[in-house]
Amino acid sequence: MFPYDATLLATVQAAPQSIADVLQTLGTIDTTCIDGDGLKWFNWLYLQVTQAVEAQVACSGFTDPAWLAQLDVQFARLYFSALKSSLSGQVTPTCRLGIITSLKNLTSGRSRQQAKQPIEGRCPICASSSPS
Numbered sequence: 001m002f003p004y005d006a007t008l009l010a011t012v013q014a015a016p017q018s019i020a021d022v023l024q025t026l027g028t029i030d031t032t033c034i035d036g037d038g039l040k041w042f043n044w045l046y047l048q049v050t051q052a053v054e055a056q057v058a059c060s061g062f063t064d065p066a067w068l069a070q071l072d073v074q075f076a077r078l079y080f081s082a083l084k085s086s087l088s089g090q091v092t093p094t095c096r097l098g099i100i101t102s103l104k105n106l107t108s109g110r111s112r113q114q115a116k117q118p119i120e121g122r123c124p125i126c127a128s129s130s131p132s
Helices: 005-011 019-032 038-058 065-088 094-106
Strands: none
Touching (some): 005 065, 019 038
16 A cells, blocks of 8 residues: 555564564654554554653563563564554454554545455454454
């Protein structure tokens, strides 16, 4: 949908191992996307939250900073995996596909009816069923 989708796909190939990895990937997505791409703004919000988490982890602002750092990385992996699947045309669980498709369609001028239809099946993360 955007000329830079291949760049985004390359950006999310490797799963992050640390908050620093997450921030690097989020930063690349931020600088790659144009302002008219809804993904840019979702990603920008995610970047702000991750920066705040990183700051709190660094100063032991959480009861268990190591656990929260790992949680942050795990959630980022879900986001990047959904983006990777969407950009490469692979099956994406409906709950994640809906988020990515909605963001991409937000400003692309495509109507809801033209948007990619949900994939049938069951999401292994939230166990929700796709509509038929």
